[in-house]
Amino acid sequence: MILQIEKQKTCIVVKINSEKLDSMIAPELKAELVNINAEGAKNIIIDMSDTRYCDSSGLSAILVGNRLCKNSGGVLVLTGLKEPVKKLILISQLDSILNTALTVEEGVSSLGEVKSRH
Numbered sequence: 001m002i003l004q005i006e007k008q009k010t011c012i013v014v015k016i017n018s019e020k021l022d023s024m025i026a027p028e029l030k031a032e033l034v035n036i037n038a039e040g041a042k043n044i045i046i047d048m049s050d051t052r053y054c055d056s057s058g059l060s061a062i063l064v065g066n067r068l069c070k071n072s073g074g075v076l077v078l079t080g081l082k083e084p085v086k087k088l089i090l091i092s093q094l095d096s097i098l099n100t101a102l103t104v105e106e107g108v109s110s111l112g113e114v115k116s117r118h
Helices: 026-038 056-071 083-091 104-117
Strands: 003-007 012-016 044-047 076-079 099-101
Touching: 003 026, 012 026, 026 044, 026 056, 044 056, 044 104, 056 076, 076 104, 099 104
Parallel strands: 012 044, 044 076, 076 099
Antiparallel strands: 003 012
């Protein structure tokens, strides 16, 4: 299973079990984020600790999730970013839009802080 979903008290954690977040996986991620949000979850953490590559379709899926969370009064946090993915986010100038944390645990504990900043 490429996407692993775990419900926690304050959020849903989506772990991407793939080295690549590209056009093969992005549609599945986008659909899952839409479903999670439609079921009422406002806060989503995407664990990308296994992901070393992300293309524009992957970024698009992440941005859809970010917008859905924001529109429902929640937060999306990316965790475990590898250097190539971090660089893509910086180059795309999305570092000011997307919330990040080193680990899932940090992401969960940052949810309250992120909400109060927005």
